[in-house]
Amino acid sequence: MRALLSTASGGPETLQLTELPDPTPAAGQVLVAVKACAINYPDVLIIEDKYQFKPQRPFAPGGEIAGVIEALGEGVTNWQVGDRVMGVIGHGGLASKIVVDPQRLFHLPDERSFAEGAALILTYGTTIHALLDRGHLQTGQSLLVLGAAGGVGLAAIELGKAYGARVVAAVSSEEKAAAARAAGADGTLIYGRAPFDKEQSKALAEQFKALGGRGGFDVIYDPVGGDYAEPALRAIGWEGRYLVVGFPAGIPKLPLNLTLLKSCDVCGVFWGAFAARDPNANTAHVEQLFSLWREGKIAPRVTDTFPFERGGDAIAKMAARQAIGKLVVFVD
Missing domain, CATH: 3.40.50.720 (NAD(P)-binding Rossmann-like Domain)
Known part of the structure; x- marks a missing residue:
């Protein structure tokens, strides 16, 4: 698998495109093949060590993804291989595959693209x-x-x-x-x-x-x-x-x-922190969002897309406060 890794504190120019072994889901986890990753302002901060959370390096930025479940860990029963998913994962989304807690995921409606799915929830x-x-x-x-x-x-x-x-x-x-x-x-x-x-x-x-x-x-x-x-x-x-x-x-x-x-x-x-402390209330909010999405009252506006190799450019555009709407990196 490929990943765009932060190996040292700094701007997008410090990110390195790297080949890594495919991860394996542990019990209670799922493996997601990432198709699209939205870029948000926390991605600017996290690689500069200015965010609330500081992951251990090397890590991939990218906290909001959409993709397809590729493998299930032991004990996972509510998901199937091949399910289209979207979710907020904190970091790690600028990688072609990622192991995820399934509680962080939601079903991506069939009529929605991976870019739209990656751009909604956060x-x-x-x-x-x-x-x-x-x-x-x-x-x-x-x-x-x-x-x-x-x-x-x-x-x-x-x-x-x-x-x-x-x-x-x-x-x-x-x-x-x-x-x-x-x-x-x-x-x-x-x-x-x-x-x-x-x-x-x-x-x-x-x-x-x-x-x-x-x-x-x-x-x-x-x-x-x-x-x-x-x-x-x-x-x-x-x-x-x-x-x-x-x-x-x-x-x-x-x-x-x-x-x-x-x-x-x-x-x-x-x-x-709200979503972690009260996941039921957060899930209820997301259900409201899906309803509003179906009714056409909300719709994420993806105004620019980037190939995986230019994921750092998406973060740079966000850092320069030039983005209108959502920026999405196509990982696959």
Whole structure:
């Protein structure tokens, strides 16, 4: 089998395409022949040793896959060789074969491609948990989405609309604004490139406030962080919920007096830990996502694909914050 391995801390240029022996599933495991692997921002961080989890090297990045079950370990009864599957595995997806705990897998519908399957669960799973469990989003409420043209951003637009919210998308270019509008955003805002000085931060806050209206935003979905966070928080409504999802622009520092003045909540969103701690609730969320997928209310937007040999280029594009929607590497 082939694998794109991280052998030393660093950027995508440090990854090495390597031949390895085929793995064998132990009891309770399955062997998956990987067909497609989606690239997400954690893949940028994990090879730089900046992610919450630091696997022992060498390891392959790639936390979201779709493929076909090739072999079953002893005691596995709910799956069959040949089953088409999709799932989130943490890391290891940039390899032609991988041993997986079957609890991490879901059946890939026959009518869906491997690229679509690889691109669904992490972004939409994160977002449905964020909006429903942490944000308590209700029909008729307002939702501001930062970084709205990325994978989780577009998922937030679609899910926000599916649950009856008014959605405003904040992005960094007109091309990204067009993608947000195509996903269903009711309004868009194009912000400048951080860092911001005090006056620029104040001006951005006023732009957010204008779009939030007199009552402000009920929920703010922030997968960006950095200098965008405080201006967005200033546009939150009374008892609003600010959802902390990620930090590609840096880890912000927020003036806590704003939370008092708005009686609002700043809520962390750690979907991976939620899924591990409450797998039944996560499975229920995924079933909702499959239902919305069938109804055409959500659909992962795969905007660029890469051959296996260029998997590092996909990670580099993600690191440069150039991605719109989802990037997928075809492993096989």
